[in-house]
Amino acid sequence: MRVQAAVATQSQPFLIADEQVTPAQQLAQLHKALADALRLQILRLLKNESFGVLELCRLVAIRQSALSHHLKVLAKAELVATRREGNSIFYRRAFITDDDPLADLKRAAFDAVDTLEIPREQAEQLDQLQQERSELSLSFFQKNAERFSENQGLIVEREHYDSSLMDVVEGLGLSPAACVLEIGPGEGRLLVELARRFASVTAVDNSKDMLDLSRAAIAADGLSNVEFLLGETANARETLSGAADLVVFDMVLHHIATPASTFRDVAALLKEDGLLLVIELCSHDQDWVRNSCGDLWLGFDESELDQWAAMSGLRFEQGSNLALRNGFQIQMRVFRKHAN
Ligand SMILES: C[S@@+](CC[C@H](N)C(=O)[O-])C[C@H]1O[C@@H](n2cnc3c(N)ncnc32)[C@H](O)[C@@H]1O
Structure with a gap:
């Protein structure tokens, strides 16, 4: 199986280097990705929404270079996926398909991750971030209702x-x-x-x-x-x-x-x-x-x-x-x- 080695920046999710991995390596990558408390916490935060790299840095309060390393490990294990939003990259949990040989393990891992509590500081940051996004959208319509059609x-x-x-x-x-x-x-x-x-x-x-x-x-x-x-x-x-x-x-x-x-x-x-x-x-x-x-x-x-x-x-x-x-x-x- 081929995977893409990933290095995340705000605007560049992957420095792509195709690698051949054996099923045993794939299994090892999955376990490695799951063997870290912070990475599990990141997966917990990504349960419901996608976040940009800077947003995630803010949520888990670590530097971008450190976060980038964790996202790379998670992406290599195909536990997270990305979407490009203009100049930014957003991360979300990977959707697990039935043809993935590790589907059962990944589903069980996500189920276990979902039992984790979101620490209070992260929950507060999460609320604030979502509020900021909402306010951005709301303030646009407050200012522009008259010019809506235009x-x-x-x-x-x-x-x-x-x-x-x-x-x-x-x-x-x-x-x-x-x-x-x-x-x-x-x-x-x-x-x-x-x-x-x-x-x-x-x-x-x-x-x-x-x-x-x-x-x-x-x-x-x-x-x-x-x-x-x-x-x-x-x-x-x-x-x-x-x-x-x-x-x-x-x-x-x-x-x-x-x-x-x-x-x-x-x-x-x-x-x-x-x-x-x-x-x-x-x-x-x-x-x-x-x-x-x-x-x-x-x-x-x-x-x-x-x-x-x-x-x-x-x-x-x-x-x-x-x-x-x-x-x-x-x-x-x-x-x-x-x-x-
Ligand atoms: C681009 S306009 C689309 C209006 C209309 N549906 C159309 O297609 O002509 C988006 C509308 O969604 C409203 N809106 C934006 N965010 C919303 C939210 N979170 N909940 C409810 N309405 C929202 C805006 O106030 C605005 O009326």
């Missing part, structure tokens, strides 16, 4: 995917009596379409200004079947657990500080057999969207969405991709909550 138009004109999106919604086979949640409805264009089709719709947005825009769109259409909730999916869980037949995120996930835990919230919000529809940018490298459009993440790989969903008990059902003229690609993916 900003969004830099990436995508809704006209280019509206009709495909409505085909997907119609094809879900939901009853008109369905209870639907849209997270981050923005100006409310999709929200109006949902409210025209379904009996009960809830709009959840953490920006008051944006929620007001969608409220105005619903009022202008003379609709009265929409509830508005200022907050995030975690807040929606407080009152709407197990209530939704459909949850929709339309170009929202890349603004959310903690996308993986958002999937878990969605699983809690859905009824058994309920559906999640995600319309999202595919991974891209156009870093300018962070400043111009307030994006926290540069899109996502399909596999990343599928695996977050799978980890939350949501099964992939269907997906399609649309290419946009400016080089961006949009993916639409539908997941279903299934009984455990």
